[in-house]
Amino acid sequence: MFNKKLDLAVCALSAFAVTPALAADAFPAKPVRIVVPFAAGGGVDLTARILAQKLTERMGQSVIVDNRVGASGIIGTEYVAKAAPDGYTLLVGSQTSQAVVPAMHTKLNYDTSRDFVGVTIIAVSPLVIVIHPSLPIKSVKDLIALAKARPGQLTFGAASGGTPHMAGELFKLAAKVDLLFVPYKGEGPAIADALGGQISMVFSNLPIGMPQAQSGRLRALAVTSKQRVATAPDVPTVAESGLPGYEASTWFGLFAPSATPRDIVIKLNADSVAALNNVEVKERMAAQGLFVVANTPEQIAEFMKLEIPKWAKIVKAAGITPQ
Numbered sequence: 001m002f003n004k005k006l007d008l009a010v011c012a013l014s015a016f017a018v019t020p021a022l023a024a025d026a027f028p029a030k031p032v033r034i035v036v037p038f039a040a041g042g043g044v045d046l047t048a049r050i051l052a053q054k055l056t057e058r059m060g061q062s063v064i065v066d067n068r069v070g071a072s073g074i075i076g077t078e079y080v081a082k083a084a085p086d087g088y089t090l091l092v093g094s095q096t097s098q099a100v101v102p103a104m105h106t107k108l109n110y111d112t113s114r115d116f117v118g119v120t121i122i123a124v125s126p127l128v129i130v131i132h133p134s135l136p137i138k139s140v141k142d143l144i145a146l147a148k149a150r151p152g153q154l155t156f157g158a159a160s161g162g163t164p165h166m167a168g169e170l171f172k173l174a175a176k177v178d179l180l181f182v183p184y185k186g187e188g189p190a191i192a193d194a195l196g197g198q199i200s201m202v203f204s205n206l207p208i209g210m211p212q213a214q215s216g217r218l219r220a221l222a223v224t225s226k227q228r229v230a231t232a233p234d235v236p237t238v239a240e241s242g243l244p245g246y247e248a249s250t251w252f253g254l255f256a257p258s259a260t261p262r263d264i265v266i267k268l269n270a271d272s273v274a275a276l277n278n279v280e281v282k283e284r285m286a287a288q289g290l291f292v293v294a295n296t297p298e299q300i301a302e303f304m305k306l307e308i309p310k311w312a313k314i315v316k317a318a319g320i321t322p323q
Helices: 002-026 043-059 071-081 095-104 140-149 163-175 187-195 206-214 262-276 279-287 297-318
Strands: 032-036 063-067 089-094 116-131 155-159 180-184 201-205 219-223 249-257
Touching: 032 043, 032 071, 043 063, 043 089, 043 116, 043 249, 043 262, 043 279, 071 089, 071 095, 071 249, 089 095, 089 116, 095 163, 095 249, 095 297, 116 140, 116 163, 116 187, 116 206, 116 262, 116 297, 140 219, 155 163, 155 187, 163 180, 163 201, 163 297, 180 187, 187 201, 187 206, 201 206, 206 219, 249 262, 262 279, 262 297
Parallel strands: 032 063, 032 089, 155 180, 155 201
Antiparallel strands: 089 249, 116 201, 116 219, 116 249
């Protein structure tokens, strides 16, 4: 009788042990929700929708984009951090939501290092430094020299806490120059004032800044990525122009709650990488100034170990606080 009960117990435990694997094999068995913590129409939202459309085709289940807006991305990010870790609630996060905002807000109800597991970096978008052509500046070296000659007089504009703002603050720290930051509600108004000469420069997203440079209304000094970009091959990088190691790009990543089973994360990664490497997806991303990355969970984990403290240092050095 004892042996019979023991056998039944072992069978029950064995069945329990394989349940997660069976669940992962069946994933997804219902629609998947991708939360975007910013408003519809922006870069994060656009990226999420391109990915969601192709994932729907690959996974055989609807992949829905859910905009949960508010508090500089905190509301949507917290929602996913507290969601069931089953692969059905994901986040498209960015440099702003995952690295900058946590450094600016000391009392969040989540920790981006602890409460999320990265599925993949979806894409990156370098910035370009554009200046008003009336300035006697033709290169990054010229910019640094003029900024040192006129401390606090050269200005750059951006939305506070966004990647263009942080790129400028990183430049100030790396070049040891005093540039005056002018806050705007968005990049559009900042570019308009740069065109009018009200501010000296903008660390601009490529799709916004490059057309103005190509028209001659602004001058492009350098891109902020590690390598030159194919869409602007004649524009050097900041790193090769006098600031080795400088890099500041907008990036978007797919994240899941940290306790999500490993095999589900792997499946999400495989489907996402396949979707992102689709020619149509790459073309749609490129049209928006985005370059597909599609890396592994291990690679995004290593990336985040560097990215979070990098921007926390800049936030602290610049004394950036929530607006």
